[in-house]
Amino acid sequence: MFFTRLLRFFDAAELKYTARILLGCDRPVAGAVPQEARIVGNNQPWWGEYRLKYPSSCSLVKPLFFVFGRSSCCEIVCLFVQYCDVMCGRYTLHSRDRINLKGLQTSDLHFEPRYNIAPTQQVLAIADFGNGLEARLVTWGLIPSWSSDGKGFINARAETLEERPSFSESFRLRRCLIPAQGFFEWKRSGREKRRPFYFQSCNEELLMFAGIWDTWSNGSELITSCAIITTPANELVGELHNRMPAILLPEHHDAWVDPKTTSSELLKMLVTFPASQMKTYPVSSSVNSPENDSVDLLARVDVEVGQTLSLF
Numbered sequence: 001m002f003f004t005r006l007l008r009f010f011d012a013a014e015l016k017y018t019a020r021i022l023l024g025c026d027r028p029v030a031g032a033v034p035q036e037a038r039i040v041g042n043n044q045p046w047w048g049e050y051r052l053k054y055p056s057s058c059s060l061v062k063p064l065f066f067v068f069g070r071s072s073c074c075e076i077v078c079l080f081v082q083y084c085d086v087m088c089g090r091y092t093l094h095s096r097d098r099i100n101l102k103g104l105q106t107s108d109l110h111f112e113p114r115y116n117i118a119p120t121q122q123v124l125a126i127a128d129f130g131n132g133l134e135a136r137l138v139t140w141g142l143i144p145s146w147s148s149d150g151k152g153f154i155n156a157r158a159e160t161l162e163e164r165p166s167f168s169e170s171f172r173l174r175r176c177l178i179p180a181q182g183f184f185e186w187k188r189s190g191r192e193k194r195r196p197f198y199f200q201s202c203n204e205e206l207l208m209f210a211g212i213w214d215t216w217s218n219g220s221e222l223i224t225s226c227a228i229i230t231t232p233a234n235e236l237v238g239e240l241h242n243r244m245p246a247i248l249l250p251e252h253h254d255a256w257v258d259p260k261t262t263s264s265e266l267l268k269m270l271v272t273f274p275a276s277q278m279k280t281y282p283v284s285s286s287v288n289s290p291e292n293d294s295v296d297l298l299a300r301v302d303v304e305v306g307q308t309l310s311l312f
Helices: 168-173 250-256 263-269
Strands: 007-010 017-021 029-038 045-052 064-070 075-080 091-093 114-117 122-128 133-140 155-157 175-180 182-187 195-201 207-217 222-232 243-245 278-282
Touching (some): 091 175, 122 207, 168 175, 182 243, 207 250, 250 263
Parallel strands (some): 155 222
Antiparallel strands (some): 029 045, 045 064, 064 075, 091 114, 175 207, 195 278, 207 222
């Protein structure tokens, strides 16, 4: 999920640049615009903080660029960039009372309500981990069993599950359900800071994200991890992001974790969840920090203190 790439930017005088970054097997990102920058002097190091944007809106962490500028030829060489293309990147699970699956073993697993679940944290997943269908805490960020560096993937695109070596075996053999009450996504408008929105089903019922899992060992440590599968966004989520979690219809829950279900049947389940069955509203920017995890994060916040309302 994290990439390093040598980039070149032009038109240094205006401090606006166009970049094209290849995301490995993913599609290119275009358009890097500095939010803050200062030039120390000719041929002197300068720094800037940028956001990268897809042509359509996308959630990205703030990358930090360390660069050296040469104003004489209007060329900026970026020495380092780190960024992350994530969706779904935050979600909630504050009740598990409505989890009903055929063959699911009764669990005495300690459960705590969660209102801001973030990558690398422990999340509840339902799968056959070797002893029948059970609920277990796993690490969010799938590490393939053959990985040499232990880097995880928090999302897996439904369209390339069978093609990507990191996901294909898990898709065939190790599928899981990831229960959630809803998820967060961020919206940017002009130069305003990103506003978080909360998405959930219209009746506020439990959702089941389609997931895959794997177990990785570095010799002394055994980690069971998972990734949330994503699909193209529906009309509601699409106003903020071009991807959304793969939300399974109730009639597909049991079949998703059934080892007898064929790949063709599984792929048919990974359709975009209908916008007509979802609702959304703005919430506090406190959700931006994964350290915040309380029910207050789900309260509707139309205008935050310090926000300037547009007259048009």
